[in-house]
Amino acid sequence: MTHTVVTAARTVLFATLSLTFAAQVSASDTYPSRPIRVVVPVAAGGWGDASTRIVAQRMAEELGQPVVVENRTGAGGLLGIRHTKAEAPDGYTLMSTGGTIAIQQALSNDPGYDTLKDFTAVGSMVRSPAIVVTSAASPYKTMPELIAAARANPQKISYGSAGVGTTTHIAAEMLLRKAGVKMMHVPYKGNGAAMPDVIAGRVSFMIDAYGSSASNIGGGRLRALGVTSDTPMNALPNVPVVASEGVPGFKYYYWLGLFAPAGVPPDVVAKLSGALKKALSDPKIEARLQSDGTENAFMAPAEFSTFLRKEVAETASLINDLGLPKE
Template sequence: MSQSIRRRLLGAALAIACAGGIGQARAAYPDHPIRLIVPSSPGSTLDLVARTYAPTLSAGLGQPIVIENKAGASGITGTREVATASPDGYTLGMVSSNHAVNPSLHKHLPYDSIKGITPISIIGSTPLVLVVPGKSPYKTVDDLIAAVRAHPGKINYGSAGTGTALHLAALLFASKADLDMVHIPYKGGNPLITDLISGQIDFAFLGTPSVIAQVKAGTLRALAVTTLHRSELLPGVPTLNESGLKGYDYDPWIALIGPPGLAPALTHKLQQHLHQALSRKDVQKQFDVQGFVATGGTPGQALATFKRDIESSAALLKAAHVKTLD
């Protein structure tokens, strides 16, 4: 055999060996820590959810998951970092229902809300509750609706900011009941709750866990929950659907995403390990305390949810004549 033929055969053997090594490296994912970008501040609902399931997900994958809080611009700051990351599975992110609202609120998003990310799974949802001050004259949803209709443009409600889940829940309420009410946006939920308790505002939609103590103490009164099923935390409180607003269903979600171009095999692996983490009883118990409902789901289901809510959010904001923020 000639020396040139031997060199060609050796080169081919080395190429095959290298290809096999690459395949093994890919199969070994993950082999170093994974970043999880949480686009909100420490202590937020997103952050609490992340810190509840991440340790179990980490154990299943066999690598540490390092949570990085990247708050700002309704989640845009953190999501942009995920959208521009390498699709190698070592940078993941979380998004909330704000992800579906942002395309209608911002003219120049730095990424495409569908094509600019890879949906992995819906993690779960945080049901909301319609609350009024404890001393409010409104005892039922009918009482509140009657008051708004009797005084159009006078009854006000608060939210944690334009385009937040709390705002969208109220817009859906106004749309279903054909109401004219005044929106007062706050910079976060805590000042909103303070003013609601003192009677500075008439009502608000808030996360059930954030007001459960005040409802039990009587400083706030729960009129209805926003989901089609009653909350286990407030079993005596009816749904808005039961209260006469047929079909009312607003259930803000949280999802796990990756960068665009994340390989289907990695997406599937992450989704499967997330599902296993969410299925653990100890994780579910922690979520129950937080008022978070873990659901899980496939990448396809997450994508369908994103598309559906981008469309429905746009319709609500347009009907309410909400202006873009930039």
């Protein structure tokens, strides 16, 4: 090959690399240039959906593009999770979910994804303690009364959940295990389907997020027996923590994080994480979330990734200990 040909080849290669780099820089500089979609793998109206919408609206202001929430439900959250995994890693499809992503991976014979390999951790968002709720007409006025009845009648007192393997199911099983009692599990297709039977007293109790039970508690249809946080909630100052009501050491928090398909460019992840942090730091957003019993729990990508590794391992161990069958 002659010197002239070599020089020409180098020139073409340099020009190609320069154009590629320029395109990448341009894409990075202009991101986002169109609306961003956030998949929520649960039905509209629940705590996870409502919290995501509040944060997404504020993120849109930071990013200068609409951030549209899309509910994609089914199979206990698996449909939405798998859908997000298969989307292009360009930062235009995200997902908001919490413990469900670790639970379904541990419960399914073939979940269709690996949390740590198939997703990019953008950042954690919020957390909220759970509430142990029963019908306002229930004979159980306190947690100790409910636990005593369960101890005297193993597997005869029932509790409802949003479905096998959901966070409401796992939280209740953790509570019963800690209390040393057994109850009959009645799974429903979502919290919304379970709530009428809790209110009517057809099941004795359910564990739910404050945001989705608050209206029924305030309206006198539900009685809150305890909260699963370390300290009482500001929104329910007269409701004791479960740990002080016969289940010492027990605590449980629902959490939400923002995910993207694996392979999203680091600068795009940084831009999204920065917008998320600013949204959660907005005093108006914090006040709005706190009114629903929710608190800012932001973690940057690296810290959130560490949290996820621990969550996936501990959830798999817990489900194995509980003896829940894989499906």
